[in-house]
Amino acid sequence: GFADVKISVKASNVPLMVEAYRMLADDPFFADEEGRSVPLHLGVTEAGPPPAGLVKATAGLATLLLEGIGDTIRYSLTADPVEEARAGRQLLEALGLRERKGLDLIACPSCGRAEVDVIEVAANAQAALESLAIPIQVAVMGCVVNGPGEAREADLGIAAGRRRGHLFVKGKVVKVVPEDEMVDELVTWAKLIADEGIEEALRHGDATAEDEAARDRAALLDDKGADANHAEERVDVIRRL
Numbered sequence: 001g002f003a004d005v006k007i008s009v010k011a012s013n014v015p016l017m018v019e020a021y022r023m024l025a026d027d028p029f030f031a032d033e034e035g036r037s038v039p040l041h042l043g044v045t046e047a048g049p050p051p052a053g054l055v056k057a058t059a060g061l062a063t064l065l066l067e068g069i070g071d072t073i074r075y076s077l078t079a080d081p082v083e084e085a086r087a088g089r090q091l092l093e094a095l096g097l098r099e100r101k102g103l104d105l106i107a108c109p110s111c112g113r114a115e116v117d118v119i120e121v122a123a124n125a126q127a128a129l130e131s132l133a134i135p136i137q138v139a140v141m142g143c144v145v146n147g148p149g150e151a152r153e154a155d156l157g158i159a160a161g162r163r164r165g166h167l168f169v170k171g172k173v174v175k176v177v178p179e180d181e182m183v184d185e186l187v188t189w190a191k192l193i194a195d196e197g198i199e200e201a202l203r204h205g206d207a208t209a210e211d212e213a214a215r216d217r218a219a220l221l222d223d224k225g226a227d228a229n230h231a232e233e234r235v236d237v238i239r240r241l
């Protein structure tokens with residue numbers, strides 16, 4: 001085994017850094033008598049400011065971690081060190097290498113179907129839920145047409161439609177609330193799930209919620225049609241990039 005030793009071969013060039021760590025991990029010279037690699041400390045050095053630095057560092061770190069290479073990591077961002085530590089924790093949680101302690105907020109990218117400002121609702125939800133320290137995945141989705149289905153793996157979520165919020169638990173719509181109460185309801189239901197569990201929370205659901213959601217979904221499809229995103233025009237713009 002190894003004691004009091006760890007090797008780091010950081011580089012700011014991602015392919016170079018990945019290759020260097022792979023070579024070290026594969027080299028028997030750096031392995032113990034049982035074939036275990038010497039502990040490796042991973043990093044993409046001088047990655048720069050977010051978001052580009054974050055993408056660069058994550059590309060290198062995630063590639064190696066998913067190959068089983070690496071024992072400790074460091075984000076070297078041109079940012080507050082607290083941001084670096086947060087990024088590291090979030091990466092390990094996203095890869096399933098560290099148990100989630102708090103909120104995992106997911107949000108749809110928004111599109112022509114969005115019925116609310118997803119960025120604003122997601123930011124408000126993050127601010128309201130983060131301090132609760134509940135290990136829960138919450139989804140903020142722009143529309144009820146696809147939201148509950150797309151985010152059915154989330155413990156809890158909200159999808160917007162016709163000035164109302166459709167609250168769902170594991171993809172099942174449990175309550176329809178006014179748009180300006182969406183974030184407060186997310187907090188209430190997150191606490192309910194934390195206290196009583198998913199199954200019990202589902203039992204608190206409103207019996208008419210799924211039907212109301214179906215009606216709003218149908219009305220939205222009617223309003224915006226099947227091609228709410230004007231796909232052909234968008235593809236044309238993308239081709240010219």
Ligand code: SF4
Pocket residue numbers: 108109110111112113114115141142143144145146147150
């Ligand atoms: S279809 Fe709805 S849920 Fe999906 S990205 Fe668009 S607004 Fe968001």
